[in-house]
Each structure stands twice: as structure tokens, then as C-alpha cells.
């Protein structure tokens with residue numbers, strides 16, 4: 001329903017704050033669902049790189065608060081109240097972009113998520129980054145979560161094919177466990193799942209890691225080589241040579257060593273001999289989720305859990 005947006009093209013630089021000198025100066029970006037969590041982390045990093053960042057959310061107050069934090073990083077931030085599951089609100093958002101920035105949109109990050117699929121399954125033009133998760137590979141949390149993530153991954157792959165002739169890249173980003181406000185609150189609870197979550201939080205990433213990934217992709221001259229792929233935050237951290245905002249390396253959640261340590265913590269000393277950079281090959285991950293292979297011996301699905 002959205003009117004077509006401007007194609008990826010070199011942009012004139014805009015004045016104001018750091019936007020004259022940042023890596024993404026003059027770029028116009030839109031991040032859906034950015035009043036908190038990963039969306040806000042991405043908006044913060046895009047702003048720090050000097051971009052104009054439109055952020056959306058359903059409630060004005062938290063969105064305006066987030067916009068103030070995002071602008072403080074140097075770029076221009078425009079908060080727009082918009083429920084991504086409502087067609088008419090999405091159309092109005094794109095209409096506004098069409099008017100305000102001459103219809104240009106360089107980077108679209110579809111992040112808005114509320115456990116329902118019609119919030120995350122829309123697309124536009126430009127560099128499109130769809131935020132998804134390994135829940136797209138196999139059962140995680142509950143049925144709508146997996147269906148939504150698998151659909152997001154497929155949306156990005158198929159859009160990449162159709163948009164390639166226009167020079168527009170479309171990728172999926174899988175963060176690891178992210179220390180969002182919601183995850184930290186969940187970890188304050190109790191129960192076996194919470195105990196497991198608390199252990200995993202030590203190896204989690206900040207919401208700005210996804211932002212650094214998006215900035216890296218938006219500045220990558222070879223971006224078309226990645227179009228259509230599922231990209232993992234630890235892989236992009238290595239490719240674009242960045243660390244988390246606290247200076248720690250981004251945890252490699254597909255590292256053979258890290259997975260073995262998680263499964264058999266008593267043998268940690270032994271597994272430490274395996275270099276962390278040795279990851280499970282992507283083809284093996286694909287086989288793990290193959291629709292034609294026997295599903296792992298789960299007699300019953302675990303009790304449906306909360307989404308992350």
C-alpha cells in the first residue's frame with residue numbers, strides 16, 4: 001500500500017550536529033518499533049553515524065523520549081507514531097516521508113514486533129534490513145514466533161531477488177540474545193527458564209550491536225553480495241571489525257566452542273582449546289532445519305514461552 005520510495009543513490013549532506021561528517025551523513029533511515037529494545041539500539045547507532053532517522057512506535061511518550069536520546073547522538077531524529085500492523089498508518093508514514101524528504105529512503109529496518117506477524121512482514125525500497133532470529137530455523141518459544149521469523153527470513157530472501165534489478169539490497173539480521181529492557185525485566189523473575197536466561201545474559205549483546213551491524217551494511221560498497229542472506233551479528237562484528245559498546249567482543253553464538261561449553265560446562269577447560277572463531281558451518285545450520293529431515297526427537301514441544 002505504501003507509495004514507492006526513492007532509490008538508493010548518493011545523497012547530498014545535510015547540516016546539523018555530526019550529520020555533516022558521519023559515515024551516513026545525508027542518508028535517510030527508517031526504523032520501525034524503535035521506542036525501546038533493538039530498534040532503539042539501531043536508531044542510536046544510525047544517528048551516531050550522522051543519518052536522519054525516522055523512528056516509529058505505537059505510543060507517543062516513549063517514542064518522543066527515545067527520539068531525544070537518538071538525536072543526542074548527533075543525527076536528526078523524527079518520531080512518528082505508527083502501528084505497523086495498521087495499513088492506513090503505514091501508508092500515512094510513507095506519505096509523510098514522500099513529502100518531507102523528497103521520497104528518499106536509504107535504509108529501512110523492519111524491527112517492529114509484538115508477537116503478531118502482520119507487524120513484521122512489510123517491505124519498502126532501499127537497503128532493507130529485516131530483524132529476525134534463529135527462531136526462523138526451528139521451534140522457539142511458541143508457534144507464532146517461529147512462523148513469523150521463518151516468514152521474515154523468506155520475505156527478505158525473496159524481496160532480494162525481485163529488488164536486485166533496482167540495486168536494492170535486502171537482508172535478514174539475526175541478533176544473539178540482546179540485553180533489551182524486556183529481557184532484563186524477564187531475568188528478574190523466577191523459574192527454570194529464568195535461571196537459564198540469567199546464565200545466558202552474561203554472553204548477551206547490547207541493543208546497539210544490531211545498530212553497528214546496520215551502519216556497517218549501509219556503508220558497505222559490496223552490499224549487493226550479501227543481499228538475500230541471513231546475517232548473524234557475530235559474523236558482521238568480525239567483518240566490520242567492531243566490538244560491543246562496553247568494549248567486549250560480540251559473543252559468537254554459533255561458535256563450536258561456545259556451544260560445547262554451554263552444553264557441557266564441566267568440560268570447559270577442554271573446549272577452550274578450540275578457537276572461538278570456529279563456527280558451525282551455515283550449511284549445517286540449514287540441514288538442522290531441513291523440512292525433509294527427521295525433526296529432532298522432541299516428544300512434546302516445550303511449554304510455550306514468552307517471545308524474545
Ligand SMILES: NC(=O)c1ccc[n+]([C@@H]2O[C@H](COP(=O)([O-])OP(=O)(O)OC[C@H]3O[C@@H](n4cnc5c(N)ncnc54)[C@H](O)[C@@H]3O)[C@@H](O)[C@H]2O)c1
Pocket residue numbers: 032033034035036037038039056057058082083084085111112113114119131132133134174175176177178179180181182183308
Ligand atoms: N531481544 C532479543 O534477545 C532478540 C534476539 C533476537 C531477535 N530479536 C528480535 O528483534 C526484534 C525486536 O525485539 P526486541 O527484543 O527489541 O523487542 P521489544 O519488545 O523490546 O521492542 C519491540 C519494539 O517494537 C514496537 N512495536 C511492537 N509492535 C509494534 C507495532 N505494531 N507497531 C509499531 N511498533 C511496534 C514496541 O513498541 C517496541 O518499541 C524482534 O523481532 C525480536 O524477535 C530479539
